[in-house]
Amino acid sequence: MSFFDAVKSFYEEHIKSRLTSRVALLFVTGLCLAALFIQYFRRSDAVPFTEVVGTVIVPFQRGVNQVGSFLFNTEQERRTLQEANRRIRELEEELAALKNENEVLQGLGSENEELRKLLDAKERLTYTSVEAEVIGNDGVNYFERFTINKGTLDGIRVNMNVVNQDGLVGLVTETGLNYAVVTAIVENGVNVSAMTRNGHENCIVSGSLAESGRNRLVLKNALLDVDLEGDNTLVTSNISDKYLPGILIGYAYDVKPNADLLTQSGMVNTAVDFTRLKHVLVITTMKEKRMEEEG
Amino acid sequence: MIRLKRFLVTALSLTFCYIMQMVVLPRIPYLIAVPNLLLIEVLSVGFLFGKAYGLAVGVVCGFLMDILGTGTWGFYTLIFAWLGYGNGVLSEKMELELLYVLFLLLILNEGLYHVYVFVFAFLLRRSFSLPVYIRQVVLPEFLLTAVCFIVIYGILIYLSRRWDLKVNKGAVKVVS
Numbered sequence: 001m002s003f004f005d006a007v008k009s010f011y012e013e014h015i016k017s018r019l020t021s022r023v024a025l026l027f028v029t030g031l032c033l034a035a036l037f038i039q040y041f042r043r044s045d046a047v048p049f050t051e052v053v054g055t056v057i058v059p060f061q062r063g064v065n066q067v068g069s070f071l072f073n074t075e076q077e078r079r080t081l082q083e084a085n086r087r088i089r090e091l092e093e094e095l096a097a098l099k100n101e102n103e104v105l106q107g108l109g110s111e112n113e114e115l116r117k118l119l120d121a122k123e124r125l126t127y128t129s130v131e132a133e134v135i136g137n138d139g140v141n142y143f144e145r146f147t148i149n150k151g152t153l154d155g156i157r158v159n160m161n162v163v164n165q166d167g168l169v170g171l172v173t174e175t176g177l178n179y180a181v182v183t184a185i186v187e188n189g190v191n192v193s194a195m196t197r198n199g200h201e202n203c204i205v206s207g208s209l210a211e212s213g214r215n216r217l218v219l220k221n222a223l224l225d226v227d228l229e230g231d232n233t234l235v236t237s238n239i240s241d242k243y244l245p246g247i248l249i250g251y252a253y254d255v256k257p258n259a260d261l262l263t264q265s266g267m268v269n270t271a272v273d274f275t276r277l278k279h280v281l282v283i284t285t286m287k288e289k290r291m292e293e294e295g
Numbered sequence: 296m297i298r299l300k301r302f303l304v305t306a307l308s309l310t311f312c313y314i315m316q317m318v319v320l321p322r323i324p325y326l327i328a329v330p331n332l333l334l335i336e337v338l339s340v341g342f343l344f345g346k347a348y349g350l351a352v353g354v355v356c357g358f359l360m361d362i363l364g365t366g367t368w369g370f371y372t373l374i375f376a377w378l379g380y381g382n383g384v385l386s387e388k389m390e391l392e393l394l395y396v397l398f399l400l401l402i403l404n405e406g407l408y409h410v411y412v413f414v415f416a417f418l419l420r421r422s423f424s425l426p427v428y429i430r431q432v433v434l435p436e437f438l439l440t441a442v443c444f445i446v447i448y449g450i451l452i453y454l455s456r457r458w459d460l461k462v463n464k465g466a467v468k469v470v471s
Contacts, residue, residue: 021347021380028354028376032369039367057362064318064363138364139317141328142412142432147363188417210427213327276322 058149058179061136127244127285129163130154134277135179142209144170144187148280151178159242161283167248167271168192168236169280180282185249186217186274194219194249194268195237201226202237205249205268213275217268219252224264228255234268244287301460305340305352308451312336313359328435330443331405333360337379338404339448343455346383353379366416374411378404401444402437409433 132148150156152175162169162182170190174181185192188209195202203222211218222228232252236243248271255266312332320329333356341349356379357372364371385400413428454460 021350021383024347025350025376025380028350029373032373032376035369036367036373039369061363064314067314067318136363137317137321138366139321139329139333139360140331140364140412141436142416142428143366145366208427209424209431212431 055177058135061147062149065135127283129281129283130156132280132282134280141212144184144207144212144274146182146277148180148182149178150282151176151180153177155284156180156282157286160286161244161247162280163247163283164272164277164280167250169272169277171242172282182280184274186215186270192243192249193237193240194234196226196231197233197235198231202239205234215270215274217250217270219255219266219268222264224257224262228252228266242287244283244285297458297460300458301344304451304454304460305344305348308447309336309352309355317363328439330439331436332443332447334404334408335440335444335447337375338382338401339451341379341382342386343451345386346380349379349383350376374408378407401441405437405440
């Protein structure tokens with residue numbers, strides 16, 4: 001038996017049977033590593049590749065989402081009649097209170113307008129926004145990010161603020177032609193600079209893995225003399241470079257002084273329920289631009 | 296015929312796991328975690344049908360998570376491909392007859408998966424606390440995954456026994 005025969009028989013015995021899946025594995029590994037490297041070094045606003053692929057994926061993603069809605073429709077349909085009636089009563093009471101409040105506020109509003117005219121103040125800037133639907137998530141337990149069905153074609157850009165009817169949801173962190181990825185403020189390591197509603201005191205609220213799935217943020221760096229027990233409502237701060245000021249974040253609780261006796265820290269219950277997001281608003285007015293406009 | 300059945304069983308279970316994990320289970324309020332059904336799928340198929348099937352299912356699962364998720368492309372494909380292939384290779388080497396061996400395998404898979412995620416998704420972004428990660432992510436997920444594993448693997452092994460789909464004889468003795 002020649003050397004070549006030996007090689008051949010060795011190949012047929014030991015290599016040939018494994019060749020296909022092993023080569024396939026190496027091929028897949030190479031492809032993935034290449035993709036990861038490319039994306040790591042080109043993490044810009046819009047990667048053309050993902051933009052193109054997005055046009056194919058988003059309809060698919062919406063389809064999957066609809067299947068999900070069909071199989072398991074949330075909340076509203078599970079609520080019993082009793083609960084619904086109770087809710088109606090609660091809302092009626094709330095409505096009455098709000099009507100009262102609204103009248104007072106309208107008075108204050110017109111007074112404010114007059115005073116502004118007297119002071120010759122610039123027109124108050126209003127925010128423009130785009131409505132979007134949440135169409136996908138990661139299906140894992142450690143990221144608080146989701147995909148929405150609006151992208152650069154609808155004017156969405158990275159760093160735009162995302163809110164819903166309750167308050168601040170997060171920030172657009174990635175865009176495609178017809179989709180965008182939103183990173184919620186409860187994502188581990190996301191910091192938002194916040195202030196009390198009267199705008200006097202600043203602090204930092206951060207998302208933490210330790211509180212994942214509980215709609216909670218960690219509050220840090222509030223000065224000790226700030227009364228967070230009395231007015232515990234926190235809104236986005238003026239000094240933040242990405243978040244527009246005055247958007248409701250949540251309500252502070254369990255605030256305790258730190259050991260340094262200069263600052264206090266605690267927890268924040270977010271105004272938004274991140275476990276049940278379906279529709280969001282992307283505010284297309286951006287903080288940086290606004291600052292430029294105001295000079 | 297056997298090939299077709301094997302393909303159908305894999306495709307259907309994959310679709311089921313995918314829809315459940317990505318769409319249905321995240322919508323259930325107050326569920327402590329979302330079980331990692333795709334990992335179960337990769338483990339079971341790789342283990343029952345061999346490494347080629349394991350690899351293919353791993354690539355499909357990972358790819359679905361990548362394209363429909365929000366992360367970096369290739370991240371999940373890479374780990375799932377290796378897990379699927381690895382389980383296929385392991386099933387060739389091991390004569391498995393006991394349930395606890397399967398559980399050890401599940402722990403091994405979950406462990407590798409979470410080490411991978413922790414190192415590349417958390418450690419490199421400089422936000423890491425291993426105890427918090429284990430307590431908040433790994434443990435709740437593992438509890439639910441283990442329960443789901445029994446159900447899904449049980450169904451798959453029942454079907455593969457009924458239609459004689461298995462590639463590795465040893466794997467089937469577990470339930471017999």
